[in-house]
Amino acid sequence: MSGGAGDGWGSRRGAGGAVLEPSMAAEEERIAKAALAELPDDGVVVLDAGAVTERFAAHLPVGHGYTVITNSVPVAMELAARTDVTLHLMGGRLHRKAGATLPEARELDGLSADVAFVVPGGVSFDRGLTSRDPAEGSGKKAIMNVARRVVALADHTRIGDDRMSRFAALQEVDCLITDTGLHIEVADRLRARVPRLLRV
Template identity: 45%
Template sequence: MFAEERQQRIAERARSQGRVDVTALAADFDVTTETIRRDLTALERQGVVRKVHGGAIPVERIGFEPGVATRDAVMTTEKERIGKAALAELPDEGAVLIDAGTTTARLAEIMPGDRELTVVTNAPLIATTLAGHAMTTVLMVGGKIRGRTMATVDDWALRALADTFVDVAFIGANGLSVDRGLTTPDTGEAAVKRAMIAAARRVVVLADHTKVGNDCLARFGSLADVDVLITDTGLDADAADELSAAGPRVVRA
């Protein structure tokens, strides 16, 4: 087994169990404890886990949220595939919302410039990416910029979204599950995401498979609120069927 594959399995186990133990992992994967410690160090550098005595805890379980640069370097190939698949959900013309996030940013990077679209976003980086499209009107949702995610939040953002109605909202999530629905670590961002769902005719969630099964602090919607979930092939067919039964059409890119 390659180190990358083992690390992915360790990350998935940490998220499902809430903690992983070095000794148990070494026995299960038939490697030395030093190898597992190196795996955990690599995962910690990626912002996936936080090392603790004897093992590690997934960052979602301890209220720690990786910054944009850290998240942008993780699951890059999967995020690019998700972004490409999301192009199929873009209208030929009309208005869309694009939530802040490293996966939604992949969609913005490859959006066609030959459609008459109005894009509303709470992400300065996404607004900058799309500002050069001659046929695209970009509306920036105001508010306080949250440094960790570079998203605008709080009352100014909520007031703007309350008077907004779009054809499609492309939304990111830190966690999603059948039991808890859509979640994120920050209550301010949860409020903005909730307002985005209310402002859209259709809701498309972009989330790689590592987000599935995670439950973060703040819930901002249920799977029944989602029309399409676009994830990657790391999500197995049984899990996809379970999510689909709760509401959304699931696309594994």
């Protein structure tokens, strides 16, 4: 599983401005496994596009009868053969490079989910969750709006990375999961801004 989708591909710039390599497989695996603890016993789950949610989907527990809504083609392919999962692929324009649809709010109108797992392109201390593109940001916001709980999944290279389009304040997520590559001082600064921070 290389690259990823939904702001999960291409090089990124960290808080210091240095270009960062996209190879974050071990960190994404830890984040994905930690995120499993945020699942309800059953119910409706929304998975945003991203390499980390692809890993999450691969580890989705069997036999819980989850309904999964996603805009990620790779996530849908991962879960397509699962007879214990009811799968809904969101409509919208296909972002081919990201392997994801860009859903509009009307695509999700009337839906309700227990928890949404969102992958921001960047996490700004001042502006909140950001994306490289306004259409992607709008889709991520629409995903957040249908869920009773929101869990943001962001490896440490995304923290401090302020992208063009802001789609949510830090206080709008219930939990943010990152990895131990995030310096403890930066984690403490972030912990003061989000309701709950996990560093795994």
